[in-house]
Amino acid sequence: MNPFLELGIRHEIVNAITELGFEKPSPIQEKAIPVLLTGNDDFVGLAQTGTGKTAAFGLPLLEQIDFSQKHPQALILCPTRELCLQISKDLEKYAKYLDDARVVAVYGGANISDQLRQIRRGVQIVVATPGRMLDIINRNAIDFSSISYVVLDEADEMLNMGFQEDINNILSETPENKKTWLFSATMPKEVRRIAQKYMVDPVELTVGTKNTGNANIEHQYYLIKARDKYAAFKRIVDYYPEIFGIVFCRTKIETQEIAEALIKDGYNADSLHGDLSQQQRDKVMKRYRERNLQLLIATDVAARGIDVNDVTHVINFSLPDEVENYTHRSGRTARAGKTGISISLINVKELGKIRRIEKIIGKTFEKKQVPQGGEVCEKQLFAIVDKINHVSVNDDQISPYMPAIVESLQDLSKEDIIKRFASLEFNRFLDYYQNAPDLNIDARESGRGDRERGDRGRDRDRDRDRSRSASTGYTRLFINLGAVDEFSRGDMLGFICNNANIPGKSVGKIDMKGVFTFFEVQDHDVENVFQGFKAVDFNGRQVRIERSSGEDRSDRGGRSSRGGGDRYGKSHSRDRRGGSDRGRSYNKDFRDFSGKRRESKSRY
Incomplete structure (x- = not known):
């Protein structure tokens, strides 16, 4: 029965x-x-x-x-x-x-x-x-x-x-x-x-003990300097090629900044926070549930009620202000009897909060070492090998091309072919992590350089320096699309890069308004932006790019100051994805991207 x-x-x-x-x-x-x-x-x-x-x-x-x-x-x-x-x-x-x-x-x-x-x-x-x-x-x-x-x-x-x-x-x-x-x-x-x-x-x-967490969750922490948090975070993500996770931040601003940085670095990521419209939130969650996103960057409130199967990792980029909220965060993984890992990135000053959380949830955190560059490369190599080993082959589709493929590779031995296929992706990580420093610190270290500044100050300075603009080789541009067009800053980044055919790292600060947006782009890519948007429209409206002269005065008197400058925008029918094959290159299987150091690609 x-x-x-x-x-x-x-x-x-x-x-x-x-x-x-x-x-x-x-x-x-x-x-x-x-x-x-x-x-x-x-x-x-x-x-x-x-x-x-x-x-x-x-x-x-x-x-x-x-x-x-x-x-x-x-x-x-x-x-x-x-x-x-x-x-x-x-x-x-x-x-x-x-x-x-x-x-x-x-x-x-x-x-x-x-x-x-x-x-x-x-x-x-x-x-x-x-x-x-x-x-x-x-x-x-x-x-x-x-x-x-x-x-x-x-x-x-x-x-x-x-x-x-x-x-x-x-x-x-x-x-x-x-x-x-x-x-x-x-x-x-x-x-x-x-x-x-x-x-x-x-x-x-x-059921269980009051205030405790799920018994199927492993709780881990990484002890690092505040200034190294983002680098350590990326390295941990790269170490888990199959990661499908939720990353928690304290504030909406931090959530958006981390998501934008990840997108620029080529990760399949997006943010979820209270400033998004319901339609934008639904779009992000749809992409995440369908696994078109590898990492969802969220605030505590926004992530409440997310019930997505098989979330492998919860990462606390910042520990919650309320210690009890840790239970809710970690509960996003290991649902319905599955297992999961909850990771916290902390500095020396936050060890006390980890101990308080341990008492509340009745679990002991395991101290982990941030992987070294060689360990990350090894993990990624065997992930590539595993992917090749399990790839499905459509014989009917590929058979017509096999004679030409065999002829092209006939001078290579089986071992050479294997080496070259594996190296296609492996070389990216090898180059990036070749001289990667050790990011681990000992609990007895005071952080010396970090003593006077906490996590938020360090991260804020880092992100401010990364996005600081025109005086360091960036040009500020205007585009006549904004929040009312249901763009998030991540969407806008992808839209710009896709049409201009430039990497995400070339784009600096994105300042989104209601019906328009200011964005910064490296000087050597400015002409690429103008050329890329010569023949683009959005939902039947001509897309216009201009150089921005003077400061944005949109918050003072309701009008923005824009120089006439260069301007492009001829009517040409394109869909929201940007009207090119590049717009459809966003990887549909999150496993095909495991934190590779490459140019970011977007769905738009």
């Missing part, structure tokens, strides 16, 4: 989740579902991320709903729009064979009119972020008088994000006799208080 049937879940739901690959309940599901199916108690469930909490409350919730009624009977609150969408999609999949089951996702960044329209059509389960839910309540556009169940998912994170007052206001609109189910990865005092305020003798269930 199916174990979910034994727990009390009806056949229609079990059939749906079996199609999704559910074979047996996870520990939190096995313990929570029988309690929640009774529908008689408030409930507090503590379990780390990635353990199946959505099904733990979603399956019994579907059992409690009367789908013949078209009014809201359950409200699920969660911290971010990504998690909101994920929960609603999961519930719809679980309810695939239930007649008239309707779930509505309510979140900011999307058209509120569409959401209101869906609510008016009739809905039993509303999944919402607190801010947008409060907007709808204030419009008197929803009736919560028949709400029987409220689920607070990722309660600790909602409180960390400042939703305490919103949650209070929302819950005040629901009946007093409702049942409240609270799920959280950690149990800080704030979550304990909310349980005491809104629940009556809740059943409390803990």
Whole structure:
């Protein structure tokens, strides 16, 4: 008998989740579902991320709903729009064979009119972020008088994000006799208080130890000088050719800067942060889920609710300000029983924070050595060999070319051919890492040169120096495309490089405005930019490149100062990818790029 049937879940739901690959309940599901199916108690469930909490409350919730009624009977609150969408999609999949089951996702960044329209059509389960839910309540556009169940998912994170007052206001609109189910990865005092305020003798269930992380995650740290952090980060990425990871930064600015630097250095990377529009966020996440991105650079808030299979590594480029957030970050890997690695890049001053995290999660961090250049080259070489060994061969397609290939290589021995094929990629790493320095430091070192400046100061100076402009051989240019055209700075970098046929390292600072952008390019590539954009349009609009004279005054009086200078832009039909084969060269298999030191390529 199916174990979910034994727990009390009806056949229609079990059939749906079996199609999704559910074979047996996870520990939190096995313990929570029988309690929640009774529908008689408030409930507090503590379990780390990635353990199946959505099904733990979603399956019994579907059992409690009367789908013949078209009014809201359950409200699920969660911290971010990504998690909101994920929960609603999961519930719809679980309810695939239930007649008239309707779930509505309510979140900011999307058209509120569409959401209101869906609510008016009739809905039993509303999944919402607190801010947008409060907007709808204030419009008197929803009736919560028949709400029987409220689920607070990722309660600790909602409180960390400042939703305490919103949650209070929302819950005040629901009946007093409702049942409240609270799920959280950690149990800080704030979550304990909310349980005491809104629940009556809740059943409390803990899977594992409170505030601990997933047992399947290896926790590692690398001790380095602050000034070497970016170099060490790249070397670690290169050491893991198959990496498919999420990189966490403290701030939106740091997230964007690291992503841009990686793109310039040829990595398949992009950023995810709060300044992106919903459409931009969806585009980035689509690329990541499809593995067109190797590295997703994100803030804590933006990455909340990301549920992507087989994330191999979580990298803490900067440790979180709140130590408890480390549990949420590391939980993005090792989901659904898989294994994963959580890496932290730290300086000597941050060793104390690592020790505090160890106490909270009940795990010991392993100190690792930043790989030497030779070790990286060896790893990459055998990754190339493995790729060659497992490549699929389409005999029908390649057979017509084989005689010419054999003839071209007839003077080479088998060993020579193998050497040359392997060297095609290996030489890139060999050249780059030939004289690579040792980036490791001993914990007893004070960092001498770093003592007076912390991580953020060093990284900020490094990035400022890297992007500092015209006085060091850069020219500032203007392009009549900007944020309203749904470009991120990473998109713009790829668009410029692709059309001008220049490497990412030739582009300096990118200053994106609403309808236009200023960018810096090395002096010797300026003419390439003008030539490359002679015949480009974007969505039917002529693309124009100009030299910029004087400072940007767009923030003072609403007008920008641009010199007439050189100008190109003839109408010519091209699609958003730039209208050339180069625009389609973004590697569709992230494994085909393992941190190679090469010119960056973009989807655009």
